[in-house]
Amino acid sequence: MITDREKAAFEAGIKLGALYHQFVGTPISRETADSVETAIEQAVSLQPCVTDVRVRLNREMMVSNRFGYSELAGRMLDAEVTTRVGTAVCRARLHLQDDYPMMEIVETHETARDTDHR
Amino acid sequence: MITDREKAAFEAGIKLGALYHQFVGTPISRETADSVETAIEQAVSLQPCVTDVRVRLNREMMVSNRFGYSELAGRMLDAEVTTRVGTAVCRARLHLQDDYPMMEIVETHETARDTDHR
Amino acid sequence: MITDREKAAFEAGIKLGALYHQFVGTPISRETADSVETAIEQAVSLQPCVTDVRVRLNREMMVSNRFGYSELAGRMLDAEVTTRVGTAVCRARLHLQDDYPMMEIVETHETARDTDHR
Amino acid sequence: MITDREKAAFEAGIKLGALYHQFVGTPISRETADSVETAIEQAVSLQPCVTDVRVRLNREMMVSNRFGYSELAGRMLDAEVTTRVGTAVCRARLHLQDDYPMMEIVETHETARDTDHR
Numbered sequence: 001m002i003t004d005r006e007k008a009a010f011e012a013g014i015k016l017g018a019l020y021h022q023f024v025g026t027p028i029s030r031e032t033a034d035s036v037e038t039a040i041e042q043a044v045s046l047q048p049c050v051t052d053v054r055v056r057l058n059r060e061m062m063v064s065n066r067f068g069y070s071e072l073a074g075r076m077l078d079a080e081v082t083t084r085v086g087t088a089v090c091r092a093r094l095h096l097q098d099d100y101p102m103m104e105i106v107e108t109h110e111t112a113r114d115t116d117h118r
Numbered sequence: 119m120i121t122d123r124e125k126a127a128f129e130a131g132i133k134l135g136a137l138y139h140q141f142v143g144t145p146i147s148r149e150t151a152d153s154v155e156t157a158i159e160q161a162v163s164l165q166p167c168v169t170d171v172r173v174r175l176n177r178e179m180m181v182s183n184r185f186g187y188s189e190l191a192g193r194m195l196d197a198e199v200t201t202r203v204g205t206a207v208c209r210a211r212l213h214l215q216d217d218y219p220m221m222e223i224v225e226t227h228e229t230a231r232d233t234d235h236r
Numbered sequence: 237m238i239t240d241r242e243k244a245a246f247e248a249g250i251k252l253g254a255l256y257h258q259f260v261g262t263p264i265s266r267e268t269a270d271s272v273e274t275a276i277e278q279a280v281s282l283q284p285c286v287t288d289v290r291v292r293l294n295r296e297m298m299v300s301n302r303f304g305y306s307e308l309a310g311r312m313l314d315a316e317v318t319t320r321v322g323t324a325v326c327r328a329r330l331h332l333q334d335d336y337p338m339m340e341i342v343e344t345h346e347t348a349r350d351t352d353h354r
Numbered sequence: 355m356i357t358d359r360e361k362a363a364f365e366a367g368i369k370l371g372a373l374y375h376q377f378v379g380t381p382i383s384r385e386t387a388d389s390v391e392t393a394i395e396q397a398v399s400l401q402p403c404v405t406d407v408r409v410r411l412n413r414e415m416m417v418s419n420r421f422g423y424s425e426l427a428g429r430m431l432d433a434e435v436t437t438r439v440g441t442a443v444c445r446a447r448l449h450l451q452d453d454y455p456m457m458e459i460v461e462t463h464e465t466a467r468d469t470d471h472r
Contacts, residue, residue, distance in 0.1 A: 002127075002223050009124040010210065010223050013131025022139040022262055024379040025428070027254075032278040039275035042268040046305035065454050069282035071428065074379070092128065100419050105120050105128050140380055142261035143310070145372075150396040157393035160386040164423035183336050187400035192261070192307065218301050238363075238459050245360040246446065246459050249367025257376040328364065341356050341364050 004088035005108045011049040011083040012092035016103045019044055019055070019079060020094065026072040030059045036072065044081060051089070052082035058096075074101035087111050122206035123226045129167040129201040130210035134221045137162055137173070137197060138212065144190040148177045154190065162199060169207070170200035176214075192219035205229050240324035241344045247285040247319040248328035252339045255280055255291070255315060256330065262308040266295045272308065280317060287325070288318035294332075310337035323347050358442035359462045365403040365437040366446035370457045373398055373409070373433060374448065380426040384413045390426065398435060405443070406436035412450075428455035441465050 019040055028036055037055045044053040056078040062070040079094040091106040137158055146154055155173045162171040174196040180188040197212040209224040255276055264272055273291045280289040292314040298306040315330040327342040373394055382390055391409045398407040410432045416424040433448040445460040 002226055003123075005121075006124050006127040006208070006223060006226055009120075010127040010131040010208075010221075013128040013133075014135035014221055015131075017132035017135030017137075018139045018263075019135075020139075021136045021379050023258075025375050026258055026275075027279045027282045029282055032275075032282060035271070035275045035278045039262075039268075039271045042271045043263045046263045046265055046268060046303075048303045066452070067282075067284045067454070074425065090124070090128075098420070100421070103128075103132055105124060108120055108124055136381075139261050140377075143257050144376055144393075145397045145400045147400055150393075150400060153389070153393045153396045157380075157386075157389045160389045161381045164381045164383055164386060164421075166421045184334070185336070185400075185402045189310065216302070218303070238462055239359075241357075242360050242363040242444070242462055243459060245356075246363040246367040246444075246457075249364040249369075250371035250457055251367075253368035253371030253373075254375045255371075257372045257374075326360070326364075339364075339368055341360060344356055344360055 004086035005090065007085040008049065008083045008088045008090035009105055009108060011085060012081055012090045012105065013103070015044050015047055015050060015081045015083070016079065016092060016094045020074055020077065020101070024072055024074050027069050028062060028072045029064065029069045030062050033057045033059055033062065049083040049085055050081060051084050053080070055079045075099070077101060084111070122204035123208065125203040126167065126201045126206045126208035127223055127226060129203060130199055130208045130223065131221070133162050133165055133168060133199045133201065134197065134210060134212045138192055138195065138219070142190055142192050145187050146180060146190045147182065147187045148180050151175045151177055151180065167201040167203055168199060169202050171198070173197045193217070195219060202229070240322035241326065243321040244285065244319045244324045244326035245341055245344060247321060248317055248326045248341065249339070251280050251283055251286060251317045251319070252315065252328060252330045256310055256313065256337070260308055260310050263305050264298060264308045265300065265305045266298050269293045269295055269298065285319040285321055286317060287320050289316070291315045313337060320347070358440035359444065361439040362403065362437045362442045362444035363459055363462060365439060366435055366444045366459065367457065369398050369401055369404060369435045369437070370433065370446060370448045374428055374431065374455070378426055378428050381423050382416060382426045383418065383423045384416050387411045387413055387416065403437040403439055404435060405438050407434070409433045431455060
């Protein structure tokens with residue numbers, strides 16, 4: 001028996017793992033960070049069960065190399081994604097914790113309304 | 119209150135989302151598929167909470183383009199990953215289902231022994 | 237002796253290979269294609285020697301899966317990048333040719349003005 | 355008029371840009387580095403015009419995070435690829451230079467034998 005909360009947590013994990021490995025390595029600068037944030041948020045919001053997503057990239061870490069740009073690193077990513085399966089909701093986060101880009105569940109809860117977001 | 123089963127499901131989701139978006143697009147052929155399977159399995163097995171992983175790539179789908187190779191597509195991926203958090207275990211799968219590379223939990227359960235695999 | 241034209245061609249190749257393998261696999265739809273085009277163009281324009289870049293994604297090919305989205309495939313990409321090294325200019329293209337996402341040089345030439353775009 | 359040397363240089367650039375952006379971000383450790391080197395070499399060798407490829411990953415830089423693994427960074431990559439178009443040969447390299455993962459042509463030359471490796 002797999003609960004909807006477990007499924008929502010699973011779906012949230014998929015989204016964070018996916019966005020990390022899709023976009024890490026992208027050439028980036030403080031001037032172009034907006035466009036990458038938007039592209040990531042829109043890519044995540046298309047995927048199953050996602051009800052909310054917010055991506056913020058740490059501009060402070062975008063130190064220019066000799067050619068004037070930087071590269072998206074996992075450490076720069078601060079992302080929060082909310083998923084829903086049945087009435088179960090999971091909110092999860094990717095953020096820098098002791099120099100490791102940690103992914104973790106913030107909370108899981110039940111909502112009154114059963115809306116299938118698949 | 120977040121349960122260990124939810125955490126294990128979350129971790130399994132991360133791994134499947136990550137491997138998919140890291141490796142899709144890799145030039146591949148039936149002759150080199152072994153090396154990509156090994157590289158993916160080893161990459162996944164390094165990550166937190168993973169106790170088992172198996173990746174199989176569908177060689178039938180590796181139809182050569184005019185230059186004699188193919189490209190790893192999500193549809194070619196059949197992967198199963200097992201994660202453990204505390205005594206909770208999650209087994210999850212990525213496989214082709216009605217032409218969609220579906221990721222889903224196969225089962226979650228509790229084990230007797232509490233082993234921290236982080 | 238390596239000519240500037242060869243260097244410009246080399247740089248153009250880097251950019252096309254890079255954008256292809258960075259972004260293929262991104263969840264996408266006709267509604268979000270704009271944001272991905274912008275993100276790719278900005279990422280490429282940051283890199284050494286690039287003087288111009290244009291990326292167009294084929295919306296016709298973005299057929300929705302059962303969850304209402306598609307995935308960026310190499311076949312959807314139409315991109316043109318111009319690089320300059322010394323007075324040598326290279327214009328190269330990635331586009332679908334007989335069902336293969338072909339990358340090729342469109343032309344190389346010399347300009348009057350020597351501007352180092354590195 | 356585009357020369358075969360320019361084409362060979364273009365093809366070499368494609369391969370280096372591609373491998374970089376395909377594999378950066380892969381979870382890795384000193385124990386699994388072999389499998390990633392093999393997977394990258396095989397992926398590159400499948401592509402058009404490639405006659406030789408060698409990939410070496412810097413194990414010194416693979417410092418373990420708290421979960422006991424590292425992540426493939428561009429700085430770890432040392433790769434050399436040789437391409438041929440007609441009788442023109444290009445040898446190019448990706449290696450760390452002043453803390454930047456530099457891609458550059460090592461040499462271009464003509465061979466006696468005209469062998470089409472496409």
